[in-house]
Amino acid sequence: MTVAKRSVLVLDCSEPEALAEFYANLLGAEVRRCPDPDYVEVVGHDGVRLAIRRDHGYAPPSWPRPDDSQQAHLHIRVAAADMDEAEREAVGLGARPVEAKESGSARDVRTYADPAGHSFILMAEPEG
Known part of the structure; x- marks a missing residue:
């Protein structure tokens, strides 16, 4: 058991x-x-x-610099139609964009650092 x-x-x-x-x-x-x-x-x-x-x-992870790994990160799934609003919300709360990608692509993934430096992504839920 x-x-x-x-x-x-x-x-x-x-x-x-x-x-x-x-x-x-x-x-x-x-x-x-x-x-x-x-x-x-x-x-x-x-x-x-x-x-x-x-x-x-505590020392924040240095990712995406190659001298350190990102250790762990969160995937936060969002409806594809809500990605821009989710991004505005995250940044308004204190997230810092780490990697910009063009929105509206088939695979919309946006990377941020939280206020303590941990990485997380907003990821569009697959439609279907």
């Missing part, structure tokens, strides 16, 4: 409250504070679960 498990992606940063607020606003989720002041969870209504942990020696 397999023991029931639940996974959560944990991002390190220097200011977990601020980064949790960024992702909660971006994903339409809520911030759940934990007894540990260095750990915050972001929980969405459709099962999204993300945790943010304070790393007192």
Whole structure:
């Protein structure tokens, strides 16, 4: 018998409250504070679960520079018709575009860094 498990992606940063607020606003989720002041969870209504942990020696990933990997990144899927609006929302919340691609292409993928430097992409959901 397999023991029931639940996974959560944990991002390190220097200011977990601020980064949790960024992702909660971006994903339409809520911030759940934990007894540990260095750990915050972001929980969405459709099962999204993300945790943010304070790393007192945090240094952001240097990706896309070749001297460091991107470590991990999030894919946030969006309806193709909503990509431009999703981009405006992300940038308005503090995301920084990393790689610009022409919108409206068959595979619309846009790369950003969150306020702590982690990479994420907005990706158009395939129609069908």
